[in-house]
Amino acid sequence: MAMGAGQGLKGFAALLLFLNLCMYIILAAIGGWAIQVAIDQGFIIGPGLELPAHFTAIFFPMGNAATGFFVVFAIIAAVVGAASAIAGLHHIRAWNTESLPAAASAGVIAWTLTLLAMGLAWKEIVLGGRNAKLRTMEAFSIILSATQLLYVLVIHAAPPIMFHAGQPARR
Known part of the structure; x- marks a missing residue:
């Protein structure tokens, strides 16, 4: 492949x-909002009261039964995705093997976690009410499940500069 390509x-x-x-970053921000709402408006149990039969630790007052799981996994995917962008930024700067x-x-890793969040998003879409x-x-x-996969494929397809010990890397 030519250097220009x-x-x-x-x-x-x-x-x-x-x-x-x-x-x-936007995904993490909206997920943070959802967790804030869940904490502020969540289920509060007073002394002497019992948990309802269908209580879950991941309770969100908005959305549906899949919302809690979706928000938690989306935030995890967003944080790992942002961290992978930092590693990607270093690779873009260095662009070597x-x-x-x-x-x-x-x-x-960010892509697989995003796929997990995407699967829960589809479940939430099917259940409705959000x-x-x-x-x-x-x-x-x-969208991120597609663009993150495309990013991984592109960095594998583009030929990085070979780096040999004792030689300075070209930039």
């Missing part, structure tokens, strides 16, 4: 990295 893929990878980072494994493995912020989280989880 590799640089084009590097630019595309940087664009995907920035897009994913922004979407992961030394930085590729860290960026690729972090990207794959507000606009939860629908936004669902959409971002579904």
